[in-house]
Structures are given as C-alpha cells and as structure tokens.
Amino acid sequence: MSKRIVGPEIEKLIQLLAKVPGLGPRSARRAALHLIKKKEQLLGPLTVAMGDALEKVRVCSRCGNIDTVDPCMICSDPRRDAATIILVEDVSDLWALERAGAMNAQFHVLGGTLSPLDGVGPDDLNIRGLVSRVAEGGVTEVIIAVNATVEGQTTAHYVTDQLADMNVKITRLAHGVPVGGELDYLDEGTLTAALRSRTAF
Known part of the structure; x- marks a missing residue:
C-alpha cells in the first residue's frame, strides 16, 4: 500500500481530474499541482466557473446541444x-x-x-x-x-x-483523403472511401 503524501482534499482533486478525458493519473497530479500553485489566478476562478456551469448549463430540448439557455443560441x-x-x-x-x-x-x-x-x-x-x-x-x-x-x-x-x-x-459527409494528406500515409479504408466518393475535376 502506497504512503499518503497529500491530504484527502488534494487527493480528491487529483482523483476527479483523472476522470477527465485525456488526463490520466500523472497528468491529473500535474494539473492539480499547477492549480494549487496558482490558487488565486486559476483555482478560485475555476471553482466559480464550475459552480456556474453546474447551476446554469442545460441540454437544449430542441437539438440536444448544451448551453445556458433553452432553446440554445x-x-x-x-x-x-x-x-x-x-x-x-x-x-x-x-x-x-x-x-x-x-x-x-x-x-x-x-x-x-x-x-x-x-x-x-x-x-x-x-x-x-x-x-x-x-x-x-x-x-x-x-x-x-x-x-x-x-x-x-x-x-x-x-x-x-x-x-x-x-x-x-x-x-x-464525404469520406476520403484529408486536405494536405499524403496517400502513402493513409489506411486502406480511407483510400477505398476516397476512390468511391470521387468527384469530377
């Protein structure tokens, strides 16, 4: 069992950040440390912004977008x-x-x-x-x-x-060669889709 080196509040912050897509445990620790070091500039305003989002954000009843108004903008x-x-x-x-x-x-x-x-x-x-x-x-x-x-x-x-x-x-949507893409780097499925979706030049 690993030794605890931070308080439960910081540990909870790290655990929650680790659930954000793109952030694993290591990235979450770095993000938490950065937020804590910049408490006044980042952590405080972030807490307020997240509270506002929790209170005001809703799903648009018409299209399913998320916004603070319904119907959305x-x-x-x-x-x-x-x-x-x-x-x-x-x-x-x-x-x-x-x-x-x-x-x-x-x-x-x-x-x-x-x-x-x-x-x-x-x-x-x-x-x-x-x-x-x-x-x-x-x-x-x-x-x-x-x-x-x-x-x-x-x-x-x-x-x-x-x-x-x-x-x-x-x-x-058309599927195929991306703008700026080189054929040699594309997979077979993308190349096949590009050939089938070919257009007049």
Missing part, C-alpha cells in the same frame, strides 16, 4: 438556415463543425450511436426528436455527419430508414 439564431439540419453523434462534433464555419445550418445531436453490444438502441438516442423536427415541415435536407465507424454507419442507415417517407433530401 444556435436554435434561436434567425440567421441560420432552418431548412438544413446537420446530424451529429455528440456535442463535441457539433462544436468541431461550428469551429470549421463551413455551414450556417441547424444541428441535431443524437447523443451517441446504435451499439447493440453496449445495449444502446434507438430509444436511447435522440432519433425521435429528429423525426419530429423534420415532420414539422420546413426541413429540406438532413446532412448525416456521424463518424465513419461501424456503429456510425449503422446509425446512419437506421436514421435514413426513419426519414425515408418524409420528402427530405438525405446526404452524408
């Missing part, structure tokens, strides 16, 4: 193209597409992908909400922007089936 923005919905697996995917700034559309967050092995079925995802939004009218295109995994593709096919009779165009 994206759903409430009248400048967005309400006829186009980009379907994503998670809020992090929504944020990534927003950072790219490629389209000024609406979003819909599924909250994951279908995965029978993990016990995730259609009722565990926000698919019904998407179908309801399309059924309201005004949506002309749903862009399926899920990950190119087996679960992602299974989910994409299921969603396509659910929207089949709703007079809406369904498209998906």
Whole structure:
C-alpha cells in the first residue's frame, strides 16, 4: 500500500481530474499541482466557473446541444438556415463543425450511436426528436455527419430508414483523403472511401 503524501482534499482533486478525458493519473497530479500553485489566478476562478456551469448549463430540448439557455443560441439564431439540419453523434462534433464555419445550418445531436453490444438502441438516442423536427415541415435536407465507424454507419442507415417517407433530401459527409494528406500515409479504408466518393475535376 502506497504512503499518503497529500491530504484527502488534494487527493480528491487529483482523483476527479483523472476522470477527465485525456488526463490520466500523472497528468491529473500535474494539473492539480499547477492549480494549487496558482490558487488565486486559476483555482478560485475555476471553482466559480464550475459552480456556474453546474447551476446554469442545460441540454437544449430542441437539438440536444448544451448551453445556458433553452432553446440554445444556435436554435434561436434567425440567421441560420432552418431548412438544413446537420446530424451529429455528440456535442463535441457539433462544436468541431461550428469551429470549421463551413455551414450556417441547424444541428441535431443524437447523443451517441446504435451499439447493440453496449445495449444502446434507438430509444436511447435522440432519433425521435429528429423525426419530429423534420415532420414539422420546413426541413429540406438532413446532412448525416456521424463518424465513419461501424456503429456510425449503422446509425446512419437506421436514421435514413426513419426519414425515408418524409420528402427530405438525405446526404452524408464525404469520406476520403484529408486536405494536405499524403496517400502513402493513409489506411486502406480511407483510400477505398476516397476512390468511391470521387468527384469530377
């Protein structure tokens, strides 16, 4: 049994930080030490910000995004193209597409992908909400922007089936060679997808 070298409060901080994605025990110890050393500049303001987030952050009842208002700022923005919905697996995917700034559309967050092995079925995802939004009218295109995994593709096919009779165009993100990518460094699956999704030059 290892000897305790810090108090239980610091140990608890390290244990909680270690649960954050991308931080293991060693990184969590470094982060905790840095926060403690910068108590006034970092730890105090971080504590206040986390308290505010705990109290005010909510899930948008329309699209599944997280924000401090419901509906979220994206759903409430009248400048967005309400006829186009980009379907994503998670809020992090929504944020990534927003950072790219490629389209000024609406979003819909599924909250994951279908995965029978993990016990995730259609009722565990926000698919019904998407179908309801399309059924309201005004949506002309749903862009399926899920990950190119087996679960992602299974989910994409299921969603396509659910929207089949709703007079809406369904498209998906292209898969293939990334901008700046070199063919020699790409895997076979990416190269195959790129060849199948080839376009006129």
